[in-house]
Amino acid sequence: MQIFRRVLVVLLFLTLLPLTQQVSAATPDPTEQLKPVVDKVVSLLKDAEFRKKPVVEQSDVIVKIVAERFDFREMSKRVMGKQWRTLNPEQKDQFVALFTKLLQYVYINQVDGYLDKKIEFTDQRIRRDRAEVKTLLVGADKRIPVSYIMLLEKDNWMAYDIVVEGVSLIRNYMEQISTVLRDEKFPGLIKMLENKITKLEAGEKEE
Amino acid sequence: MRRIFHAVLVSLCLLGNCSLLYAADGEVDFLDDAFYEEAPEENAVRDPFEGINRVVFTFNDYAFVWVLNPLANGYSKLLPSDIRGAIANVFYNLQEPMRFINSLLQVRFSDAGTLLTRFTVNTIGGVGGLGDPASELGFEKTEATFCQTLDNWGVPDGIFLMVPVMGPTTLRDISGRVVDRFSLSPIYYNWAAGWEESVGIYMGKEVNNLSLHLGEYEAMKKMSFDPYIAVRDGFYQLRRQRWQNSMSSSDAVVEPLE
Numbered sequence: 001m002q003i004f005r006r007v008l009v010v011l012l013f014l015t016l017l018p019l020t021q022q023v024s025a026a027t028p029d030p031t032e033q034l035k036p037v038v039d040k041v042v043s044l045l046k047d048a049e050f051r052k053k054p055v056v057e058q059s060d061v062i063v064k065i066v067a068e069r070f071d072f073r074e075m076s077k078r079v080m081g082k083q084w085r086t087l088n089p090e091q092k093d094q095f096v097a098l099f100t101k102l103l104q105y106v107y108i109n110q111v112d113g114y115l116d117k118k119i120e121f122t123d124q125r126i127r128r129d130r131a132e133v134k135t136l137l138v139g140a141d142k143r144i145p146v147s148y149i150m151l152l153e154k155d156n157w158m159a160y161d162i163v164v165e166g167v168s169l170i171r172n173y174m175e176q177i178s179t180v181l182r183d184e185k186f187p188g189l190i191k192m193l194e195n196k197i198t199k200l201e202a203g204e205k206e207e
Numbered sequence: 208m209r210r211i212f213h214a215v216l217v218s219l220c221l222l223g224n225c226s227l228l229y230a231a232d233g234e235v236d237f238l239d240d241a242f243y244e245e246a247p248e249e250n251a252v253r254d255p256f257e258g259i260n261r262v263v264f265t266f267n268d269y270a271f272v273w274v275l276n277p278l279a280n281g282y283s284k285l286l287p288s289d290i291r292g293a294i295a296n297v298f299y300n301l302q303e304p305m306r307f308i309n310s311l312l313q314v315r316f317s318d319a320g321t322l323l324t325r326f327t328v329n330t331i332g333g334v335g336g337l338g339d340p341a342s343e344l345g346f347e348k349t350e351a352t353f354c355q356t357l358d359n360w361g362v363p364d365g366i367f368l369m370v371p372v373m374g375p376t377t378l379r380d381i382s383g384r385v386v387d388r389f390s391l392s393p394i395y396y397n398w399a400a401g402w403e404e405s406v407g408i409y410m411g412k413e414v415n416n417l418s419l420h421l422g423e424y425e426a427m428k429k430m431s432f433d434p435y436i437a438v439r440d441g442f443y444q445l446r447r448q449r450w451q452n453s454m455s456s457s458d459a460v461v462e463p464l465e
Contacts, residue, residue, distance in 0.1 A: 078243050106430040130238040140288060142419065149237045163237055166448030167441050171243065175440040176433045196432045 030131040030150050030157040031124045037069040038135075042119060045108075055201060059104045066107065071158035072100040074151060078160060079173045083181055091186060098193040099173075105200040106169075116140065131157055235447055253366045254439070260369035264435045270372060271424060275417060283418040293337045294415050299348075300329050300336025305387055309351040313359045318349045318453075350453040354383030358450075367439060372413075375442035 041062055044050050050058065076096040077084050087095065116139060123134040129152040137144040149161035149168075161170040180189045235242060254260065283291065303326035310319040325348075328341040342348065357379050358364075365378030376384070431437035 081244070102430075125238070127238045132237055147237065161237065161243075165445065166235075166452075167444045168237065168242070171444060172431070172437055172440050174243070176431060176436045179433060179436050192432050200429070 027126065027152070028155055028157065029124075030126065030133050031121050033157045034069055034133050034148055034150070034159065035121055037065060038119060040065050041107075046115060055105075055108065059101075059108055062108060063100070063104045066104075069157070069159055071151065071153070071160050072096060072103065074158065074160040075099065075103065075170060078170050079177055081174055081178065083178070087186070094190060095193075098190065098197065101197050102193060102200075105197065119146075235444075235451060253364070255366055256368070260367065261435050263369040263371055264438070266371060267369070267374060268428075268434075275372075275414065276421075276424075279414050279417040279421060282414055283421060286418075288419070291415055291418050295419060296329075296333070296339055297336045298412050298415070300326065300333070302387070303329070303336075305353075306349070306351040309353055309356050309387075310349070312353075312356045313351060315351065318351060321346050321349055322351065350449060352383055353386045354380040355450060355453070357383050369435075375438055380446075 044062065044065075050061075073096050076092075076099045079099065080087070080095065084092070117137045120136045120138055121133065122136050125132050131150045131152070133148045133150060135146045135148070137146055144165055146165075147163040148159045149163060150157040150159045152158075161168055163169070177189060180192055184192070286294075303322055307319055307322040307326065310316075310322055325341040325346045328344065328346065329336045329339060332338075332340045339348075362379050364380075368376050368378060368381060370376055370381065373381075427437060427441065428434045
């Protein structure tokens, strides 16, 4: 009986082993994919030469790097919620373009916050095609947890939300957008986004 | 005092008896799409006083930009961050007995033990709470407020309120805060020699806290196109997250299996 059991364990082990290997080989590691992009952006932002360039130029460079790991279309879709389906293709593209631009400036505006801090990749968890990569912004007197929420698209993990200290950026924008949509409909939203972007562009130039 | 409590409770039942938004209940899991699909219109925040709240928000914004922030900025230049951290620790430690009582009211006995140990260790070993040696010994900070207790007892959130200087809250939470502040941590309010001194201590505490979080509000304001809504949503998200974290350390919540 004991031998039988031992054989069974060995058999089970042998059949399961290749399975687990297959799974881990098929799913790329989200942290490994995200880290180089984040590191690249942060080192660029810390570069004094780069920061002398006009904001519009800075953001063009950064968005190219970031687009490798951030799915701006998915972000726009989520932030719109149910309203997304009511938009026609042109409206969708218009919104994605503007919202992407806004997110770029938000990212660059955080520059000052990143300058004196170090980013540590602390943990990650994967569930099916979703992953959360946890990082910690370590400064002199505080530590801010920042999580990247990612979706597996073919072999690429693409971020669609950033959670700062437990507050989801996308969820926060979703709430703002739904209020604007309720009061001023889609044209109002587009106008508001455009205004915000011009303000961010102008505000940065003054500095 | 009793009458005031009675009035508060009655008004809570009257005004608060309405559906919650995505309040403190329900787990937040960012890997779960449900979190993003809770359409804001459906679980709309109960904000019938939005007009007044927006006025208060504008006032708070001015107060912050012109008074509170310059104060905290100057203060942060006067005192190094570790001293400001120690001052924040003292205020935090003074609230610890209140957290202990609240954790008992919420039937979180292991947390109650942790809180009692924290208070004893930090008051004696941390010289009145200047330091936080208890954390190093493995007794981590746990939040237990009367707002959570009320939530635990089934008191609904009620409406959203923007309070001058204090900021965003809900009807239930402000009642909870009043109870926490005045009945359970009397030390620095009731011992003060008059209301001016109490206000002074309160402002000192707030400025000290703010000096440790400089620039966060501005960053948020800069990136949102409706700062009022952004603050309101941020308040609810942050609170849900904090409560979830403090509850998950207790035996009440079991991590769901996949």
